[in-house]
Structures are given as C-alpha cells and as structure tokens.
Amino acid sequence: MTADPHASRRAVDVRxxxxxxxxxxxxxxxxxxxxxxxxxxxxWERVEVLERSGPLAAGSTVTLRISRGPLRLVWRLKHPxxxxxxxxxxxxxxxxxxxxxxxxxxxxxxVGSLLTDAIAAxxxxxxxxxxxxxxxxxxxxxxxxxxxxxxxxxxLEQFHAEPMTPMRIAITGATGLIGSALTPYLTAQGHxxxxxxxxxxxxxxxxxxxxxxxDAPALEGLDAVIHLAGENLAGARWSPHRxxxxxxxxxxxxxxxxxxxxxxxxxxxxxxxxxxxxxxGDAGDARLTEEAPAGSDFLGTLAAAWEDAxxxxxxxxIRVVHPRFGxxxxxxxxxxxxxxxxxxxxxGGPLGSGSQWLSWIxxxxxxxxLHHLLHSAAIEGPVNTATPFPVTNADFTRTLxxxxxxxxxxxxxxxxxxxALGEMADATLLAxxxxxxxxxxxxxxxxxxxxxxxxxxxxLGRRAP
Numbered sequence: 001m002t003a004d005p006h007a008s009r010r011a012v013d014v015r016x017x018x019x020x021x022x023x024x025x026x027x028x029x030x031x032x033x034x035x036x037x038x039x040x041x042x043x044w045e046r047v048e049v050l051e052r053s054g055p056l057a058a059g060s061t062v063t064l065r066i067s068r069g070p071l072r073l074v075w076r077l078k079h080p081x082x083x084x085x086x087x088x089x090x091x092x093x094x095x096x097x098x099x100x101x102x103x104x105x106x107x108x109x110x111v112g113s114l115l116t117d118a119i120a121a122x123x124x125x126x127x128x129x130x131x132x133x134x135x136x137x138x139x140x141x142x143x144x145x146x147x148x149x150x151x152x153x154x155x156l157e158q159f160h161a162e163p164m165t166p167m168r169i170a171i172t173g174a175t176g177l178i179g180s181a182l183t184p185y186l187t188a189q190g191h192x193x194x195x196x197x198x199x200x201x202x203x204x205x206x207x208x209x210x211x212x213x214x215d216a217p218a219l220e221g222l223d224a225v226i227h228l229a230g231e232n233l234a235g236a237r238w239s240p241h242r243x244x245x246x247x248x249x250x251x252x253x254x255x256x257x258x259x260x261x262x263x264x265x266x267x268x269x270x271x272x273x274x275x276x277x278x279x280x281g282d283a284g285d286a287r288l289t290e291e292a293p294a295g296s297d298f299l300g301t302l303a304a305a306w307e308d309a310x311x312x313x314x315x316x317x318i319r320v321v322h323p324r325f326g327x328x329x330x331x332x333x334x335x336x337x338x339x340x341x342x343x344x345x346x347x348g349g350p351l352g353s354g355s356q357w358l359s360w361i362x363x364x365x366x367x368x369x370l371h372h373l374l375h376s377a378a379i380e381g382p383v384n385t386a387t388p389f390p391v392t393n394a395d396f397t398r399t400l401x402x403x404x405x406x407x408x409x410x411x412x413x414x415x416x417x418x419x420a421l422g423e424m425a426d427a428t429l430l431a432x433x434x435x436x437x438x439x440x441x442x443x444x445x446x447x448x449x450x451x452x453x454x455x456x457x458x459x460l461g462r463r464a465p
Contacts, residue, residue, distance in 0.1 A: 011123045011134040016145040017116040022156040024113040027106045028085045030156055032056045035184030039155070042147045043331050043363065044461045050074070058082045061093065098122040112160075115152060117145050143461040150458060151364065154448050158368055159189055161446070162375040166190040169374075170205060170219065170268075172197075172253065173228030177333035178274075178325075178366065182226070185367045194222070196229075196257075209253035216260040219268070224374055225261065227273040229253050230306075238298070238424045247302050254309035262316035272373055273310045275322040277359050277386060279303035282431040285357070289438045290324075290382045299427045307382065319380045321373050326359035326386025326435060328366055331459055339400065340460075346406045352414035354394030356432035359386035362455040365448050372445050384437040387450045396452065403456045 020027060030036060032055065041047050046067035053061045056079060064075045075095035082088040085106070092100035105116040119141055123130045169186060173179045174195040183193050195204040196214075207214040209229075219225070231249035236242055254273055261267050280288045281295015294304040307322045314320040329336045342348050361369070369385050391399070401408030417425035437445075449455035457463060 011130045012121045012138050012141065013119070014138060014141040014145060015116070015118040016142075016149055017114055018149040018153055019109050019111045019114055020153045020156055021112045022160045024106050024108050025085055026156060026160070027113045027115060027152070028087075029190075030152070030159075030188055031088075031104065031106075032084075033188045033190060035187035037062070038184035039188050040148045040151055042144060042461055043459055045144075056082060056088060062090075066096075096124075098124050115149060117148065119145070140461075143463060146463060147458065147461060154364065154368070155185070155188070158371060158446070162372060164189070164191075164371075164375050166192065167223035167374070168192045168194065168221070169224045169226060170194045170196050170222050171226045171228065172207075172257070173230065173274075176228060177328065177330060178363070179228050181330070181332075181363050182228075182367055182370060185371075189371075194218075207253075207256070209256050212256060214256055214260050216264065219261060220264055221266045222268040224268050224270045224272065225257065226370065227254060227257055227271065227310075230274065233299075234424065234428065237422050238427075243298055247305060250302065250306040251309040254306060255312070258310045258313035258320075261318060262312040267313075267316060267318050269377075270319040270321065270374065271310060271313045272321045272323065272370065273307070275303050275307050275324045275382065277324050277326050277384065277433045277435050278427065278431070279307075279324055279382075280433050280435070282356075282426070283434065284432050285434060287434055287436050288384070289436045290384055297427055297431075298423065299431075319377065321380055322382045323369060323373060323385040324382055324435075325366070326361045326384075326390075326433075328363060329360055329455060329459060330363040332363075336456075336459070340404075343400055343404050343406055343408065346408075347410055348397060348401055348406065348408040349410035349412060350394045350397045350408075351412050351417060352393070352430045354392060354397065354411065356393050356430055357390050357434035358393055358396050359384075359390040359433050359435035360396070360452065360455075361386045362449045362459060364458070365450075365455075368448060369440065369445060372440070372443070376443055379439060379443060383439045384435045385440070386435045386437055387447060387452075387455075388437055388441065389450050389452065390434050391452055399452050400456060403453060403460060403462050 048065045050065050051063040058079060061078045066073045066075055073096050076093040077090045078093050079088055079090050087105040090102045099122040101120045103118045107114045123133050169191055171179055171193055174183055186193055195201050196207055197204050198208055205215050205218045231246055233246060261271060278299030279294050280292055281297045281300040294300045310320050328334050331337055331340060373379055397408045414430055417429055449458055
C-alpha cells in the first residue's frame with residue numbers, strides 16, 4: 001500500500017500502531033466482517049450508516065450521517081485500495097473535509113499482528129481556521145484511534161482465548177441498548193444474528209408475546225437464544241398498573257419463549273435470559289454472591305419471577321443462564337447517558353447520602369461476558385454481571401466529575417427523589433447492591449475495564465492527561 005505523496009501538506013496527520021495477540025489473517029477477517037464498522041464507532045459519536053455498496057472490496061463505498069448537536073453531516077467514503085489480508089484505504093468522496101485519507105495496515109508481529117492506522121485530513125478555511133480547528137481535530141482523531149485499537153485488541157484477544165465456531169443465534173430486544181451493541185459485536189465474529197421482533201424484519205422471527213404468538217418452527221436448529229426484551233423500568237412512575245405492566249413485560253415473553261424452545265425437536269444448546277442485580281433488593285453493605293436471596297421489594301419480586309419464567313427450558317435440558325446485569329455504562333443510553341448533561345453543566349452530585357453501593361459494568365465488558373457465557377458450557381443459572389469493583393454513589397459521582405473535568409457539589413436529597421419518582425427512587429437510585437461476580441471470577445473471565453475511571457475514559461473518549 002503506497003503512501004500518498006500529498007499527505008505531508010495536509011493540516012492533520014495522526015497515526016497509531018498496536019500489537020495484537022491474534023494473527024494478521026484474523027485481524028483482516030474481523031475488519032472485513034459485517035458489523036466491524038459499527039463495532040469500531042465510538043459510543044460518544046452519533047454515526048448512522050445510510051448506505052453501503054457491498055462488502056469491503058476495491059471500489060466499494062459507504063455513506064454515513066454524522067450528528068453533532070443540531071448539525072447533520074452526510075459523509076461519503078470510497079475504498080480505492082483493498083489488499084485482502086494486508087489492509088485497505090478509504091478516501092472522502094463528499095463530506096466535511098477538503099480531503100481525507102485513512103490507511104488501515106495489518107502486518108505480522110512477534111505477538112501475532114500489528115495494526116496501524118494513519119489518517120491524513122485537510123480542513124477547509126483559511127490558515128487561522130485550520131490552525132484552531134486542526135488542533136481540535138487532531139485530538140479527536142487521536143481519541144478515535146485509541147478507542148478503535150482498544151476495541152480491536154480486546155475483541156480479537158478474547159476470541160483467540162475463547163474461540164467458537166460460527167453460531168446461529170436468535171436475539172430478542174435487538175434494538176435496545178444492549179442488543180444494538182451485541183449485534184455488531186457477534187456478527188463481526190462470524191455469527192449469524194436472527195432478531196425476534198413484534199415488527200416484520202427481513203430474516204427475523206415474528207412474535208407477539210401479549211397474544212402468545214411465536215413462530216416456533218423458525219427456532220428449530222438454532223445454536224443459542226439471547227433474551228433481552230423487557231419494558232424500560234424507568235420509563236414512567238410506578239403506579240400499580242405500571243408495575244403490573246413491567247412484571248408482565250418480562251415474565252410473559254420469557255415463559256412463551258422457554259415453553260416453545262422446550263417443545264422443539266432440535267432446541268438450542270443455551271438460552272441466555274437476562275435478569276438484574278435488582279434481584280437482591282436494598283442489601284446495604286452486604287457482599288452479594290449468586291447464592292444471596294432475592295429481595296422482598298418490587299424489583300426483587302420481579303427479577304425472581306423473571307428468572308422462574310424460564311423454567312420450561314431448564315426442565316427440557318437446555319442450559320439456561322441468567323446474567324444479573326449491574327448498572328450498564330454507555331453514553332448511548334441508560335443511567336450514564338442521563339447523567340452526562342447535568343454533569344457537563346456542573347450540576348452533578350451524589351444521590352441521597354451517597355453511601356449506597358453501585359455495581360456497574362461497561363458495555364464492552366458486558367458484551368465480553370455474554371460471549372464468555374455462550375462459550376462456557378459449564379456455566380448455568382444466575383451470573384452476577386458486574387465488575388469485581390463496585391463503588392458507592394458518592395465515589396461514582398466524584399469519578400465521573402473528574403473524567404469530565406467538572407465540579408460535582410450539588411447533592412440531590414433523598415426526599416426530593418422520592419417526591420419526584422415515588423417508590424422507583426428507593427428501588428433504583430437509593431438502593432444498595434454490593435455484588436460479587438463469583439461465577440465469572442471462578443470461570444476466569446478477564447475484565448477489560450474493571451477500574452471505573454478507566455472505563456469512563458474509554459467510553460467517553462476522555463484520555464487521561
């Protein structure tokens with residue numbers, strides 16, 4: 001792959017190389033697989049693929065829409081050079097730059113392979129504008145490449161350590177926070193993902209749990225099912241009607257799915273059916289292993305019923321795993337996304353006393369845990385899916401503020417939370433769960449981001465000074 005002789009005249013040149021414990025061929029295959037681009041897109045960026053001309057090949061194109069606040073930019077790129085097994089180049093056909101060239105290079109290395117990314121971009125505008133914008137762009141591109149290399153290394157090294165033959169996997173809740181991240185993660189490994197949805201989707205499986213409808217024949221011969229569907233707990237105040245709806249949104253679909261899977265001639269080997277650390281209720285400072293009892297509050301009752309609804313599949317001999325998710329950290333949704341605006345405005349602070357324990361997991365580790373559960377045939381039953389390093393709410397507040405370089409001195413009193421949210425405040429924001437991931441520790445899961453500050457810097461593109 002020859003260098004561009006004009007690159008030296010461009011306003012911004014950024015390069016990064018990373019050694020990866022996987023072969024050069026594996027590195028190439030991963031980049032060329034469907035889902036790789038989405039997997040490599042940083043979660044702090046809002047990027048949508050509008051059109052692809054086809055798989056990665058010389059002459060192929062991709063059209064993106066990039067959103068920054070109210071601004072919407074369409075960016076069209078072409079791959080003028082692709083060397084299978086060695087690398088590829090993309091250049092701008094139309095978009096925000098005067099010119100853009102990104103070279104992706106894969107070489108052999110003593111540990112496996114060497115990934116090198118080099119970006120040369122020329123900005124529009126005069127010399128002063130280029131100087132100001134160029135410094136910002138260089139920092140943004142440096143963060144982009146650091147994130148992409150971290151993702152590439154983490155994914156490929158896990159796949160190398162826990163190899164799996166390609167699987168056919170059905171997934172419910174594919175458009176949610178976890179499902180939308182899990183789909184490109186698994187397709188980049190070569191797995192086939194089949195969405196189970198109430199809406200018609202090409203290649204998907206139709207279901208309507210409220211009516212007891214599920215296309216059971218389409219489930220025959222699957223290798224695995226990942227069940228993530230469930231109504232948003234924080235979507236509205238918890239009235240008796242709302243609590244009933246939340247319970248039904250988890251138990252009814254789970255029971256329908258488990259019953260139909262149990263009746264198949266060729267059932268899947270594993271059903272991964274989501275749960276949550278809310279199972280334990282408000283447990284104070286107690287260290288909670290998977291053997292700890294369910295809490296007596298609404299979330300404890302809900303999670304216990306949710307897990308029990310999968311009993312028909314378990315009775316039929318299907319390996320059933322219940323990952324009890326901690327607070328999932330991603331700027332694309334969930335608790336972290338809701339906190340970013342007030343913290344960026346300097347309006348963040350601890351909730352209540354701040355002494356309640358928060359068991360958390362970054363979205364990339366969550367995907368890694370789900371891969372681990374698919375791979376590990378000996379694991380079944382509940383699995384605490386949170387890092388070994390829970391923090392108090394006050395510690396979380398201080399850490400997020402430090403990463404964002406903002407003060408966090410405005411506590412939110414517990415009575416104000418209860419006034420605004422009712423019972424939900426005590427069950428979600430003020431409850432304390434100090435979870436111990438015993439099953440994952442015993443099965444030697446390797447954490448990518450067990451340290452909260454490191455996880456937040458990775459997810460928010462805020463590298464340490």
